[in-house]
Amino acid sequence: MATLTPSQVQIIKATVPVLAEHGNSITTKMYADMIDANPDLRNIFNHTHQATGHQARALAGALLAYAAHIDDLGVLSPALQLICHKHVSLYIRAEHYDIVGANLLESMKTVLGEAGTSHTMDAWGAAYRQLANTMISKEDGMYQSAGWHGWKEFYLARKVRESEDITSFYLMPVEAKLMIPVYKPGQYVSVRVKVDELDGGVWQARQYSLSDAPGQDHVRISVKKEPSIEIAGPKHMAHKGYVSNMLHEHKSEGDVIRVSHPFGDFYFEDKDEDKDAPVVLISAGVGLTCLMSILNTLVQEKSSRLISWIHGARDSDTRAFRKHVDALAANNERVRAVYFDSNPKDGEVEGQHFDVRGRIDLDKIGKDVLFIDNDKTQYFACGPAQFMLDVDAKLRSYGVPAERVKLELFGTGGVPRA
Template sequence: MTPEQKSLVTATVGTLKEHGVALTTYFYRRMFTHHPELKNVFNMGNQQNGKQQTALAMAVLAYAEHIEDPSVLVGALTKIGHKHVSLDIRPEHYAIVGKHLLASIGEVLGEAATPALLDAWGAAYQQLAALMSSLESGLYRNAVAQEGGWTGWRPFTVCRKVAESAEITSFYLYPRDGGNVAPFVPGQYVSLRLFLPELNLFQPRQYSLSNAPNQVYYRISVKREAGSPQHPSGMISNRLHEFVQEGDMVELASPAGDFVLAVDKPTPVVFVSGGVGQTPLLSMLEHLVTTGSQREIMWVHGSRNATVHAFRQPVAQLASDYDNVHQHFFYDSLEPHLKAEGHYEGIVDLRRLNGGALLREADYYLCGPTPFIRKQVQDLSAMGIPREAIHYEEFGPATLTL
């Protein structure tokens, strides 16, 4: 890009702040009109609730703000790259997106979209597309280079379906071809794809792997969510609960994600989760205890009540079996028989643990809804925990990261 083109892109920052979501909403509508087949790739639930439009607007704004040095966005772009690989996004998709994004800029901005401005954004997009395609091609190469690895969609069989609580059910998934599964780093997720007759579409969803790596099967633990044909959020989760049975087939993409346990570090670890956010942290916890790690481990989990608290007993058993594992549970409502050490009433509040004395040298791994993570990050920062020691994964588009 030329200096003049960078200046033109930077000059659009104010417009993007004010009208970015309107632009991306128009863009998605335009692209899906011309390429309805892409509805099989995108999460139509996030389209319905506006989360995807907002996340894209934030990404475009961040890129415009840092057009002089896009390298500062490497963390956010890496996270997006992993998500793209999990959805089997390929370089040719960038050409389609670029065509409709530039057309949308021209049609939404009208006379303000001068040929020079469109050329500048065209050059900026090509730069971003090249960066992302290079990053993703490396992830694809790594996926197929390991034993049991693959790219694209691979058939798996649901061999076991286990209710973990009133809301969460685990699915044990084995390759239908009888081969091994690719290893993964604790904390990663897989994309699962099902066909939804009510939408006449395939729909992918990401689910964290909730077991330690074993190269034989994957386990995902899924929360039942509200959903309907008009509001598709939760429809895949509901279908897994209600219709997918042992012996049925699902399709998976290979493991992806950069929210992972630093397996070689000796530091203590604190796992902090809300609701089904414990699933990637369970994989990390299981990996540590099964590999004989001596790292100090603190498990902090928040749930509405004991009825919906999945994996309560397995975690309690690990805390009983291993001296280096300590557990703390927070419930919105605490029943009398649960009022014991390590049990608290209210939302997760790390200041209530150990008299407010946290593990200062620890790495903190957080997972849950966006408001939950925002609170925990703010609390940890206020308590003097350095930002580089705080790692988090939010469900849905990565708005906090962006």
């Protein structure tokens, strides 16, 4: 694989301030021009993330980080791993990198104007190819190790309402011979459906955590029905979440849905050296889905670990899996559950219907529930980005090192962790 010359490395590092100022303009133009010229890509890219600008911002941030660490790319390894898992779950291939690269460089040259000299553009062309080759190689390895290739048809075997806005979908393969892999608890699949209201019909894929233990004849995803998506800001609620609403409103038992192989770099792994370490699962809202897979796995395997389940919801109507978790805790002395309600319903009593009023605050939980004194305790958190950053910061203030805290953010990009 070709490497950048020392002078090209210096050029890339010199563009960091420019990318900090103009990166989002570059990537916004790139996506618009690229999709106009390649309309088939509408079937790959998330329409909502395009409309909100979330995908452009995520790519701009990734480019800035790449430029800033061009001479120490090992720092970016966790971020690249996360992106590669998302790519393979959407079946991104090498030819897509060529299209993105050509459009990125063209947009960069246009936005930079006179600053986009031939030397600058040559350096970025080499830098992009280096990054693309690294990711293509990683993703090829993931494709080769997967149990199946391409989108597979699964039928909806059962549809179960878990809360006011979360429903579980039990999916079984149409092909009788298709083996469901023993995925790692915490991973996800992509679900692909055709959205007729988008430009006469566009395929859209969304990633949903597998919400049950592996090793069964089905996979289960538990999906929140998104009532609206912000396009231009909090006051401009443009449309419902396309895929989540289609699953909730238009998919019935027996219907066929396209599903990817399981992927994801957020998962629980039972290592020999910490088999007795406690596990603390902290979630807000629909963030509980990936942690439910971890909880069910630990209980199913009769783990000797102590387990704390800490969940925050608006009220009892929006708390999914409450009965299931309570039953696990009642029948397993190693499992303990703590519930926060941010806006309890009339008649709900603290200490009876929930444990603590308000949003999750770890200071309001006993240290015996968080197992802070055990230097092997593993923490898993999932929910909105700010929620996870607050949890991470609080655990660090307790002396928990970052490597024992795993965070999962749904959507494009990762958690903007300090």
